[in-house]
Amino acid sequence: MDELTGVPHWDRASWPRTTERLTLRPAVDADAEAMFAYRSLPEVARWMTWQPPDLESWLAAFDKRRPYTATVLLGDELIGDLYLKTENAWSQTEVRDQAKDVSAEIGWCLAPEHEGRGYATEAVRDLLSFVFDGLGLRRVHAECFAVNEPSWRLMERLGMRREAHTVKDALHRDGRWYDGLTYALLAEEWRT
Ligand SMILES: CC(C)(COP(=O)(O)OP(=O)(O)OC[C@H]1O[C@@H](n2cnc3c(N)ncnc32)[C@H](O)[C@@H]1OP(=O)(O)O)[C@@H](O)C(=O)NCCC(=O)NCCS
Numbered sequence: 368m369d370e371l372t373g374v375p376h377w378d379r380a381s382w383p384r385t386t387e388r389l390t391l392r393p394a395v396d397a398d399a400e401a402m403f404a405y406r407s408l409p410e411v412a413r414w415m416t417w418q419p420p421d422l423e424s425w426l427a428a429f430d431k432r433r434p435y436t437a438t439v440l441l442g443d444e445l446i447g448d449l450y451l452k453t454e455n456a457w458s459q460t461e462v463r464d465q466a467k468d469v470s471a472e473i474g475w476c477l478a479p480e481h482e483g484r485g486y487a488t489e490a491v492r493d494l495l496s497f498v499f500d501g502l503g504l505r506r507v508h509a510e511c512f513a514v515n516e517p518s519w520r521l522m523e524r525l526g527m528r529r530e531a532h533t534v535k536d537a538l539h540r541d542g543r544w545y546d547g548l549t550y551a552l553l554a555e556e557w558r559t
Contacts, residue, residue, distance in 0.1 A: 373452040374434040375471070380501040383440075386489045394436035394448065399429045401445040402438070405478035414515040415476065418540070439477070439490045446481040449494050450474030453504065470506040471498055475521070482517070488524050495525065499554045506553050512537060513546035522550040526557070 383392040394402075403425045405411050412418030419425035439447040451473055458466030473494060477487045498504050511518040513532065523529075527550035535544040 371431065371434055373454055373468070373471075375451045375453050376502060377437075380497050384493055384497070386493050388441065389446075389486060389490055389493075390440040391437050391449070391490060391493055392440075394433045394438045396429065396433065398436075398438050398445055398448075399426055399433075402436075402448055405447075406476060408479065410479055411476060414512050414518065437494065439486065441481065441486065446486060447475065447477035447490060449490060450476075451494060451498065453502070456506070469504055470508070471502070471504050473498070473507050473509050475518075487521050491521065491525055495552065495557060499557045504554065506551060508549055508551040510547055510549050512539070513548050519548050519550065525552070527552045528556070 377393040383390045385391075400422065403419060403422050406415065407419050407422075407425070409418070417428075419428070435450055435452045437449040437451065438445050439449065451471055453468045453471045455463075456466040456469050473491070475487055475491055495507065498507055507527075508530070509522060509527070511522075513519070519529070529548060530551045531547075531549040533547040533549070535546060537545050537547045539545050
């Protein structure tokens with residue numbers, strides 16, 4: 368396997384973590400098929416980076432994805448997944464060491480039959496708690512297509528700040544260029 372960068376230190380918390388209704392834990396290889404079931408649906412893949420064409424391709428790519436993935440369970444059912452990758456902040460050369468692995472990109476995907484009940488909000492809120500209180504990071508950010516309203520509404524429910532609206536900078540597999548949104552949250556904003 369190529370060397371993976373930005374793999375979170377999942378071991379800085381006890382897993383599984385439980386929220387009011389959900390259980391979260393780092394993904395394991397056995398989660399791959401359940402994730403494929405919803406991620407291969409056109410209505411889900413529409414705004415995701417990749418639409419896996421078949422289970423075989425998904426399984427082949429899974430060992431690179433798994434280290435950045437946490438799964439969301441409702442009872443025993445895997446209903447969604449979360450993405451977390453730590454990153455270096457931009458910095459000037461002299462202070463580069465202090466900017467290493469201090470922030471993260473996060474993402475989410477929920478099986479469509481479980482939308483509309485606040486599960487994504489509940490799961491991502493717990494992920495943020497792990498990021499800020501478990502890993503001690505100082506900032507998270509996430510990006511989405513501007514037309515993906517459920518995704519940016521989720522970020523606003525979580526108190527994330529809209530930081531950028533980019534214009535027609537992202538090429539979709541439908542051949543069109545779309546606007547993008549970036550949201551972010553600082554640890555001190557999370558704590559207040
Ligand atoms: C983005 C995505 C996770 C949002 O899902 P969602 O169901 O809208 O988000 P939640 O699970 O937090 O549910 C919130 C909705 O449930 C409602 N709700 C019901 N009970 C709730 C509760 N207890 N707490 C919060 N919201 C609740 C909210 O009002 C909201 O509905 P609204 O948008 O009509 O106001 C989902 O659409 C998805 O996975 N899409 C496909 C993949 C994708 O686009 N990923 C992001 C790529 S950038």
